[in-house]
Amino acid sequence: MKLAGFERWLKETMGLDASTIGPTIVDRALRERMAAVGSADLAGYWQALRASPLEQQELIEAVVVPETWFFRDREAFAALAQRFGPGGAGERAPERLRLLSLPCSTGEEPYTMAMAMLDAGLSGERLAIDAFDISERALAKARRAIYGNNSFRGSDLQYRERHFSPVPGGWQLGAAARERVGFRQGNVLDIGFLPGAAVYDAVFCRNLLIYFDPPTQARTVAVLDRLLRPDGLMFVGPAETGLMLSLGFVSAQLPMAFAFRKPGATDAATAGAAVAPARAVKPATAKPATAKPATAAPAPGKRASPPAATGPAATAPRPRTAPPTATAPAADASPLQTAQRAADDGRFDEAIAICQAQLRERGPSVEPLHLLGLVYGAIGQATRAEDSFRKALYLDPAHEETLMHLALLLDAKGDAAGARVLRSRAQRHRKHESRSGDRA
Ligand SMILES: C[S@@+](CC[C@H](N)C(=O)[O-])C[C@H]1O[C@@H](n2cnc3c(N)ncnc32)[C@H](O)[C@@H]1O
Missing domain, CATH: 1.10.238 (Recoverin; domain 1)
Structure with missing residues (x-):
């Protein structure tokens, strides 16, 4: 063998x-x-x-690559709360809101969903979150709900004060959020995985499809499609947006949330119309995405691995059912928000043009350079992506997301030592931030 x-x-x-x-x-x-x-x-x-x-x-x-953290891609949780929280267009009262996190890894994602919904004012009894992962080890940690610094990234950690208490070895999540989440072991590819249909209002399937080949991606998305209500939202990882578009899903127009509606569904919230029945995704006929993550995951034990790209390779098929409003930016959106939305929708040339114009007009700054790096990564232009990330780091050597994305690019081209240096820089910065947060 x-x-x-x-x-x-x-x-x-x-x-x-x-x-x-x-x-x-x-x-x-x-x-x-x-x-x-x-x-x-x-x-x-x-x-x-x-x-x-x-x-x-x-x-x-x-x-398995269990890398995850609280409020990873924060806008996804803001969008979830806005859509399904009290007064939101997708509010389910008096029914329960049913959410799925698959894969949930060590629990940070479903617990973040719980915190976001509770903070939005949804009462605990009206919230049920199912969380699945293939890894028993990850699930054991999730059930324990005690987390160290690596799970708390970024500078806005106010949620930690609200929902966690310090315990030896980390932070223990409080019962209010913990009790909303039920963990179960499951393999999304098992024939009998969650039989039945359309039970969830929102499905988070983030940073899993990047590890699958195109036929397996399409097969998995067909399972998720079956589990999502016709008017539900599907959230994926930044590097998985192109795949969803290629399978006919429609951008939900929520910038940087990487959220999609079912093929053929109209957005009842914005169109004020009834939701069209979903067309089933057929794995056998679905056009596979050409996108492959341009990155390799790091070694076990050093598993920091957010994806390096925001979307598909340049050759990814265009959406089959783009809504007429797909390209219309909000009237008051900043150029960078417009660029982010374009990237989110797979309009990469437009995103690049806006970022470049910003840099020309306003001089070098971190955010457009970081976004350019993501977009170049998404369309397979690794050298340009690296160049943009390096320029961003020149301006802000501690920009954590840029450090992590550049590390993945270096991994992908075989520069493991360079990637390690960047990851430990990110980690040092995280520890420093966390210490400053603890003192505050
Ligand atoms: C990178 S984590 C993603 C966690 C979380 N969704 C996030 O984005 O932060 C990927 C997870 O997928 C799980 N996984 C891999 N293959 C799976 C499968 N066939 N079925 C269910 N979970 C799987 C792994 O155990 C791992 O915990």
């Missing part, structure tokens, strides 16, 4: 396309597991793997 055989097994079992996480990760995971079970070679380990469901789970645990 060769490495390729194990890679095939991982793809069939959990969807992982080994090429998305770099060649060494699976190899290293296999060595770790061979040592743990005492197999002398790959053939021996193959026997052990086939014979033991427990060992199969161990191998899965060794290759």
Whole structure:
């Protein structure tokens, strides 16, 4: 049995396309597991793997990328609260609001959904969040709900004061948010995964599809489509927006929230019209996205890996059902917000043009340079992306998101040492911020 055989097994079992996480990760995971079970070679380990469901789970645990943090892509949670909170266009009163986080990893994402909804004024009894992940280890941490500094990133940590209390080894999430979330182990690719249909008002499936090949992505999106109500919102990661557009989903026009409506659905909130029934996504016929993450995930144990791109490769198919308002920016939007919205919608040339105009007119500044880096990354122009990120860092050496995205670019081109330096810079900065926050 060769490495390729194990890679095939991982793809069939959990969807992982080994090429998305770099060649060494699976190899290293296999060595770790061979040592743990005492197999002398790959053939021996193959026997052990086939014979033991427990060992199969161990191998899965060794290759998953559990990277996550509270309020990751903050605008997604603001959009969720605005849409489904009291007075929002999607308010479900008197019913319960039902939300899905898949994959939930160590719990930061579904707990953030709970905090955002509670902070928006939704009463706890009217909120139910289901959270699934394939990793038992990640779920054990999620249920414990005690988190260290790595889960609290960025400078706005007011939510921590409201929802957490300090305990030895970190911060314990309070019961109000904890009790809203139910965790279960699940593999989205299992035939019997959550049978039934259309039960969730919003689905968060962020930073999973980037690890799958196009047929597996389409298969997964078909499952999510079945679980999402016709007028529901689907949230994906920044690097997964192109895929959703290519499968006919429609941008929900919520800048930087990476939110989509079902194919064929109209936005009842803005159009004031009835919601059209969803057209099922058919994995067999759906055009696969050409986007592949332009990045490799880092080694186990050093798993800082937000995606490096905001969208698809330049060749990604255009949306099949773009709403007529798709390109209309809000009248009072700043140029940068307009550029962000364009990037969010996959209009990358427009986003680049706006950022470049900003830089010409106003001189160098971090935000347009960072956005340019993301957009160039999304369309596969790695050198330009790197150049833009480096210029942004020249202006703000501690810009955490830029540090993390540039680290992924360096990983992808094989510069692991360079990537490590950037990640430890980001970590140092995070610790410093956190200490300043604790003092405040
Ligand atoms: C990078 S984390 C994403 C967490 C969170 N959604 C976020 O964006 O912060 C990816 C997670 O996907 C889980 N995963 C991988 N394959 C899966 C599968 N086939 N079914 C369910 N979860 C899976 C991993 O265990 C890991 O926790």
